[in-house]
Amino acid sequence: GESVGLHLPTLSVQEGDNSIINCAYSNSASDYFIWYKQESGKGPQFIIDIRSNMDKRQGQRVTVLLNKTVKHLSLQIAATQPGDSAVYFCAEIDGSGNTGKLIFGQGTTLQVKP
Amino acid sequence: EPEVTQTPSHQVTQMGQEVILRCVPISNHLYFYWYRQILGQKVEFLVSFYNNEISEKSEIFDDQFSVERPDGSNFTLKIRSTKLEDSAMYFCASTLDYFSYNEQFFGPGTRLTVL
Numbered sequence: 001g002e003s004v005g006l007h008l009p010t011l012s013v014q015e016g017d018n019s020i021i022n023c024a025y026s027n028s029a030s031d032y033f034i035w036y037k038q039e040s041g042k043g044p045q046f047i048i049d050i051r052s053n054m055d056k057r058q059g060q061r062v063t064v065l066l067n068k069t070v071k072h073l074s075l076q077i078a079a080t081q082p083g084d085s086a087v088y089f090c091a092e093i094d095g096s097g098n099t100g101k102l103i104f105g106q107g108t109t110l111q112v113k114p
Numbered sequence: 115e116p117e118v119t120q121t122p123s124h125q126v127t128q129m130g131q132e133v134i135l136r137c138v139p140i141s142n143h144l145y146f147y148w149y150r151q152i153l154g155q156k157v158e159f160l161v162s163f164y165n166n167e168i169s170e171k172s173e174i175f176d177d178q179f180s181v182e183r184p185d186g187s188n189f190t191l192k193i194r195s196t197k198l199e200d201s202a203m204y205f206c207a208s209t210l211d212y213f214s215y216n217e218q219f220f221g222p223g224t225r226l227t228v229l
Contacts, residue, residue: 034218043118043205043220044157089157099162099170100145100209102218106156 012111019080021108023073023090032093034102035064035075039086047075047088077110085112116140118221120206126227130195135224137189137206146189147207147218148181150174157205163189196228 013019025033031052036044050057050064050073057064063076073090087109091102119138127133139146148160161171163181171179180192189208193200206221 036220041222043207043223045220046217049217091157099164100218101147101159101162101170102149102157102207103159104157 009106010109010111012113013080015080015082015112015114017080019075019077019084019110019112021075021077021088021090021110023075023105025071025073025090025092025105027092027094027103028068028071030092030094033064033066033073034091034093035062035073036089036091036104037084037086038089038107044089080110080112082112082114085110116219118206118208118219120204120221120224122224123222124225124227126229127196129198129228133193133196133226135191135193135204135206135226137191137221138187139189139206139208140210140219141187143208143210143219145169145209145211146181146183147209148191149205149207149220150202151205151223152202160191160204193226196226198228201226201228 034049035047037047038044048059048062048064050066055066061078065074077084087107089107090105094101094103121136125133146163149157150160151157159172161175161181162169178194182190203223203225205223207218209218210216
C-alpha cells in the first residue's frame with residue numbers, strides 16, 4: 001500500500017543554521033506533495049508544495065526538493081529561527097482518488113536552539 | 115485573511131455519548147475534509163465531502179461517524195456513541211478546487227477527550 005514516511009523523528013539545530021527535513025514516499029503515482037508545519041496546539045499550516053513535474057521549488061527561506069527516482073522529498077529551511085520550532089509533516093495527494101485527500105507522514109520535530 | 119474556524123476548541127464527553135464537532139470552512143471553498151490526530155501521531159484522513167455528499171471515507175470513518183453541511187456554511191462531524199479511542203484532535207480542512215492543486219486550509223482543531 002502507499003505510505004509517506006519521514007527519516008528522523010527529531011532534528012535539533014542551532015539558530016541561524018540551515019535545516020533539512022527528509023521524507024520518503026512509496027506511491028510512485030503520487031503527483032503532488034506538500035510540507036506542513038504544525039505548532040503546538042494548532043492545525044497544520046501550509047509551507048510549500050511541489051508537483052511531480054518539478055524537482056525543486058523555492059519559497060521564502062524554504063526550498064522543497066523532489067527526487068522521483070528514489071521517491072524522496074526534502075524541506076530545506078535557511079537561517080533557521082526559533083519560530084521555526086514545530087513539527088513538520090510531508091503529505092501527498094492520493095493520486096488514485098479524485099477527492100484531494102492528504103496522506104501524511106509521521107512528522108519530524110524541529111528544535112531550534114538559541 | 116480568510117480562515118477555517120472550529121468549535122469547540124475542547125470537548126470532554128463520557129463514553130457512549132454523542133458529540134458534534136463544528137467547522138466553518140472558507141466561504142468560497144468547495145471541498146471539505148475531516149482529519150484526526152491522536153496525540154503524538156500523524157494526521158489521518160477521515161472523510162472528504164463535496165457537492166453535499168461524501169466523496170471518500172477512510173476505514174476509521176465507520177457507522178458511528180457522520181458528516182453534514184446543514185446550512186451552506188457549517189460543516190459538522192458527528193460521533194454517535196463515542197469510544198475511548200476516539201480521543202484525539204479533530205481538524206477540519208477546506209480547499210477551493212482539488213483538481214487545481216489548491217492549498218488545503220486547516221482549522222485550529224477540536225480536542226476531543228472521551229472519559
